Amino acid sequence: MSLDVEFTKDGHVARVTLNRHQSLNAITPQMDDALFAAWNDINDDPDIRVAILSATGEKAFCAGADVSGATENADRRMALGGGLTGVGGPLLTLRKPLVAAVQGYVIGGGCELAMCADIVVAADTAQFGIPETKVGIIGEAGIMHRAMRQLPHHIALAMILTGERVPAAKAELYGLVNEVVPYADLSAAAERWAQKVAAGSPLAVQAAKDAALSRLGWPLDVALATRYEPIEAYASSKDRLEGRAAFAEKRAPQWQGR
Numbered sequence: 034m035s036l037d038v039e040f041t042k043d044g045h046v047a048r049v050t051l052n053r054h055q056s057l058n059a060i061t062p063q064m065d066d067a068l069f070a071a072w073n074d075i076n077d078d079p080d081i082r083v084a085i086l087s088a089t090g091e092k093a094f095c096a097g098a099d100v101s102g103a104t105e106n107a108d109r110r111m112a113l114g115g116g117l118t119g120v121g122g123p124l125l126t127l128r129k130p131l132v133a134a135v136q137g138y139v140i141g142g143g144c145e146l147a148m149c150a151d152i153v154v155a156a157d158t159a160q161f162g163i164p165e166t167k168v169g170i171i172g173e174a175g176i177m178h179r180a181m182r183q184l185p186h187h188i189a190l191a192m193i194l195t196g197e198r199v200p201a202a203k204a205e206l207y208g209l210v211n212e213v214v215p216y217a218d219l220s221a222a223a224e225r226w227a228q229k230v231a232a233g234s235p236l237a238v239q240a241a242k243d244a245a246l247s248r249l250g251w252p253l254d255v256a257l258a259t260r261y262e263p264i265e266a267y268a269s270s271k272d273r274l275e276g277r278a279a280f281a282e283k284r285a286p287q288w289q290g291r
Contacts, residue, residue: 038067040074045082045231046224047075047129054090057138059099060113068115069125076128079290082235083227084127086150087134091158091216094135095143100170113142113175117149120175128239130230134223135159136216140198145176148183151242152230153209154223156216159201161209167196182249184209234272235290240264 039050049071051058060068075084088094098113112122119125120142133150135143140162147153147161163180165171180189188207192199201213214222230238240263248256267273271291279286 037061037064038071040067040071042078042081045080045235046227047071047078047081047084049075049084049086051086051088051095054088054092056099057093057096058088058090058143059096059101060111060142061099062111065111065113065115068117069112070115072115072117072125072127081129082238082290083130083132083230085132085134085223085227086146087220087223088136091137093138093140093143094133094159095140095146096138097141097143114146114149118142118145118175120145128243130238130242132223132226132230134219135210136219138162140164142176145179148176148179148209152211152226154212154214154219154226155201155204155210156219157201157213158216159204159210159213160198161192161201161204162196162198163192164196166194234267234276234286234288236263236267236270236272237276240267 037051037053039048039052041048049068051060051064053059053064075081098111110121112118113120116122116125117127130152131150132152132154133147134154135147136156137158137160139147139159141164144161144163163176177193180192184192184207191197199207199209201210204210205213211226212222240261243263244261247261248259272288275286275288
């Protein structure tokens with residue numbers, strides 16, 4: 034694991050932290066590889082129920098890809114976020130819920146990385162931006178496709194065409210983030226959201242995420258008629274029996290994730 038990406042596990046929560054604040058947490062190829070390894074580890078660990086993505090330093094969550102070495106790395110196409118975004122590489126689907134805690138500059142690929150999260154908590158210092166056209170660097174269009182799907186039509190196009198940044202308060206108004214808090218409370222807020230997610234049946238949570246997202250771009254009648262394998266598998270799981278028993282016995286369920 035790259036020193037610029039910290040990866041730890043604490044109980045049922047995995048924590049992935051961009052740790053290159055001196056460079057606005059811009060993602061290098063080595064960080065990209067480390068993120069890819071972290072997402073796969075989270076997917077493969079049955080004890081992990083939720084992940085938190087954050088970054089060190091108050092000035093920026095992430096300024097996107099590090100283009101300072103663009104010449105010597107001309108043949109290297111990063112899958113920004115380690116494949117989570119699908120930019121420059123295969124799209125990696127994170128089956129576990131992801132909470133992003135963002136602050137300061139959340140721009141370019143960093144903005145797309147935040148959009149990949151299921152829940153986004155923002156410090157009141159956060160500024161979201163898609164600067165490609167403004168700075169004259171236009172390549173992969175992943176962030177644009179996500180913006181058009183996650184933001185109101187004209188808001189997304191204004192961000193794409195002008196490169197102007199959207200402050201945290203407006204991002205919350207537009208539905209891009211779930212909660213805005215003072216920077217000092219950002220970590221605690223992300224932890225609170227993660228614990229809310231972890232309190233649910235992990236298999237049910239993962240099945241719900243799969244069902245909600247896998248047919249997002251399909252007509253409603255197709256989505257309603259689809260049989261979802263994770264939901265089918267959950268029907269015969271120990272956790273389903275535990276949920277029913279806990280409800281009948283009026284006690285908190287003890288999930289096993291199996």
